[in-house]
Amino acid sequence: MTLILALDFGGTKLAAAVTQLGFREWLRYERHLSPVDGNATTDLEIMRSLIHSLLQGETPAVIGVSFGGPVDATTGIVRLSHHVPGWENLPLKDLLEKEFGVSASVDNDANVAALGEHRFGAGQGYDSLFYITVSTGVGGGWILNSQPWRGTAGMAGEIGHMVVNPAGPVCLCGKRGCVERLTSGPYMALDAKEYLLKQSNHFQGKKLRALVNNNLDLITGKIISDAAAQGDDLAVNILHTGAWALGVGIGNVANLINPQRFILGGSVTKAGKNWWNTVQNTARETALPEIDFEIIPAALGDDAPLWGAVALAESVLTSR
Amino acid sequence: MTLILALDFGGTKLAAAVTQLGFREWLRYERHLSPVDGNATTDLEIMRSLIHSLLQGETPAVIGVSFGGPVDATTGIVRLSHHVPGWENLPLKDLLEKEFGVSASVDNDANVAALGEHRFGAGQGYDSLFYITVSTGVGGGWILNSQPWRGTAGMAGEIGHMVVNPAGPVCLCGKRGCVERLTSGPYMALDAKEYLLKQSNHFQGKKLRALVNNNLDLITGKIISDAAAQGDDLAVNILHTGAWALGVGIGNVANLINPQRFILGGSVTKAGKNWWNTVQNTARETALPEIDFEIIPAALGDDAPLWGAVALAESVLTSR
Numbered sequence: 001m002t003l004i005l006a007l008d009f010g011g012t013k014l015a016a017a018v019t020q021l022g023f024r025e026w027l028r029y030e031r032h033l034s035p036v037d038g039n040a041t042t043d044l045e046i047m048r049s050l051i052h053s054l055l056q057g058e059t060p061a062v063i064g065v066s067f068g069g070p071v072d073a074t075t076g077i078v079r080l081s082h083h084v085p086g087w088e089n090l091p092l093k094d095l096l097e098k099e100f101g102v103s104a105s106v107d108n109d110a111n112v113a114a115l116g117e118h119r120f121g122a123g124q125g126y127d128s129l130f131y132i133t134v135s136t137g138v139g140g141g142w143i144l145n146s147q148p149w150r151g152t153a154g155m156a157g158e159i160g161h162m163v164v165n166p167a168g169p170v171c172l173c174g175k176r177g178c179v180e181r182l183t184s185g186p187y188m189a190l191d192a193k194e195y196l197l198k199q200s201n202h203f204q205g206k207k208l209r210a211l212v213n214n215n216l217d218l219i220t221g222k223i224i225s226d227a228a229a230q231g232d233d234l235a236v237n238i239l240h241t242g243a244w245a246l247g248v249g250i251g252n253v254a255n256l257i258n259p260q261r262f263i264l265g266g267s268v269t270k271a272g273k274n275w276w277n278t279v280q281n282t283a284r285e286t287a288l289p290e291i292d293f294e295i296i297p298a299a300l301g302d303d304a305p306l307w308g309a310v311a312l313a314e315s316v317l318t319s320r
Numbered sequence: 321m322t323l324i325l326a327l328d329f330g331g332t333k334l335a336a337a338v339t340q341l342g343f344r345e346w347l348r349y350e351r352h353l354s355p356v357d358g359n360a361t362t363d364l365e366i367m368r369s370l371i372h373s374l375l376q377g378e379t380p381a382v383i384g385v386s387f388g389g390p391v392d393a394t395t396g397i398v399r400l401s402h403h404v405p406g407w408e409n410l411p412l413k414d415l416l417e418k419e420f421g422v423s424a425s426v427d428n429d430a431n432v433a434a435l436g437e438h439r440f441g442a443g444q445g446y447d448s449l450f451y452i453t454v455s456t457g458v459g460g461g462w463i464l465n466s467q468p469w470r471g472t473a474g475m476a477g478e479i480g481h482m483v484v485n486p487a488g489p490v491c492l493c494g495k496r497g498c499v500e501r502l503t504s505g506p507y508m509a510l511d512a513k514e515y516l517l518k519q520s521n522h523f524q525g526k527k528l529r530a531l532v533n534n535n536l537d538l539i540t541g542k543i544i545s546d547a548a549a550q551g552d553d554l555a556v557n558i559l560h561t562g563a564w565a566l567g568v569g570i571g572n573v574a575n576l577i578n579p580q581r582f583i584l585g586g587s588v589t590k591a592g593k594n595w596w597n598t599v600q601n602t603a604r605e606t607a608l609p610e611i612d613f614e615i616i617p618a619a620l621g622d623d624a625p626l627w628g629a630v631a632l633a634e635s636v637l638t639s640r
Binding site for chain 1: 377390399422428439448460462464465469470472473474475476477478479481482483484485486487492493500568570571575576577578580581608610611612613
């Protein structure tokens with residue numbers, strides 16, 4: 001039995017699972033929230049305990065790893081995590097290989113999720129696709145010629161920091177009007193909060209205010225979706241701007257690379273039909289008329305990075 | 321002797337050349353301007369006469385073709401020309417193969433020029449690059465993993481219609497503030513002319529006016545470059561906006577695909593040091609700090625499509 005160990009170091013959660021080569025279901029699965037004040041050492045400790053609980057004394061043939069941050073996929077060295085300190089230049093692949101005595105392959109979560117959707121999800125049978133996660137951040141992963149395309153320095157896929165409105169609000173990256181600045185959950189929440197703090201007449205965002213009992217710090221991307229679904233005018237506007245920004249980004253990408261499919265995952269993509277319609281229509285208007293593509297929801301949901309880690313592990317086995 | 325015939329159907333000129341497999345110089349070379357009221361039939365007639373003059377009774381081993389418009393590179397069928405009527409759905413590859421009894425390979429000029437620069441020019445030794453031509457239009461061609469990347473429908477590379485300023489002027493494509501709308505020669509000329517027609521005080525653009533003796537219809541992209549070089553304020557502004565738009569486009573592409581090199585060709589790239597500096601600086605500011613790339617001038621100049629056609633032809637020979 002060829003056991004495959006799949007690991008997902010997310011920004012807020014750690015997950016691990018084992019399956020068998022060729023299987024499409026988990027044999028065993030474990031997940032754990034990252035501690036709020038954690039670091040790379042505590043994340044690794046928690047992951048170790050998940051792994052030992054999963055393996056039950058068995059040895060995996062290979063390990064595939066999804067990491068929530070930039071990684072050099074050729075060396076398996078993590079560059080950093082934007083959420084958890086202590087990951088700077090940590091040789092994760094080497095560390096796992098030494099500890100478990102088997103080969104490991106490590107890549108960033110967007111690339112790995114793209115691979116997962118291509119192999120097991122909404123991208124099966126398509127030889128070019130762009131997977132986009134729209135959640136606390138916005139990132140993307142490429143499959144071109146049925147292979148991951150990572151770019152020279154493994155940095156390809158950064159649709160989140162494409163500028164779509166140079167007159168827009170300032171992003172953490174220093175630029176204005178990036179896709180991520182307009183469409184990610186936390187930034188939508190920030191925009192709603194700032195708007196509500198500034199206006200004195202309380203004409204807009206009444207339902208949004210009601211949903212958080214006037215405690216504006218409780219606003220999240222999810223709550224904006226909920227308020228928009230109830231017809232809240234401010235929430236509808238903010239969600240629309242975010243969907244527009246993503247649609248422009250997707251249309252631009254279609255013009256540049258002309259992939260067959262765009263696959264969207266992440267919490268913000270659960271914002272409902274109006275959000276999807278705006279993304280679709282804006283992307284269609286932005287792309288040249290000769291350029292066809294589909295935009296569809298991810299099929300694997302939160303498990304995309306773990307299944308992608310399985311695909312990554314399988315590619316280590318087949319390349320031997 | 322393995323003779324290679326290279327053809328370039330440009331929007332305004334037709335060129336053909338012959339070389340020998342492995343050679344890096346033309347044996348013979350011919351070019352001809354397209355007739356002003358020409359069509360596909362007259363273009364083909366002129367090209368035939370160039371070919372017969374070049375071949376001098378010899379038979380080429382293979383034909384490589386660059387076409388100035390969208391082409392289905394797998395079938396060699398031209399979709400259309402934006403400059404010359406009658407090219408709609410013309411099976412150029414089949415037509416040449418029947419007429420000359422040898423294999424032909426056809427692709428659009430940006431893809432072919434990218435291939436030419438990769439094989440013989442500024443992209444030698446780089447396995448990922450994006451070639452951008454900035455001239456009457458703005459187009460691009462990809463080399464990824466040392467191979468052309470054409471996209472699902474052969475439409476990849478359309479950086480010209482990436483929206484960089486949604487509040488910008490309307491482009492022929494229907495969108496506002498595309499890269500091409502701001503940076504191509506004819507559009508820069510149009511913007512200058514419209515500005516000069518509107519203003520009554522004649523404070524701006526004095527040197528630009530002088531260069532065309534107040535006949536605003538004579539303004540071209542080249543004349544804007546010349547006026548800017550003389551310090552004309554209006555020309556400097558327009559050229560700067562164009563370089564800014566291209567820089568944003570390049571930075572966005574760097575974030576998305578992370579290629580090693582950007583190679584810029586076409587008449588507008590001869591606009592001088594300030595233009596290049598603005599492109600470089602804007603691209604650097606737009607790309608994430610972790611993403612490295614170089615932006616350099618094309619090495620093959622106007623011959624890039626012809627040398628690319630040679631590379632296309634050689635790849636037919638080696639794939640046998």
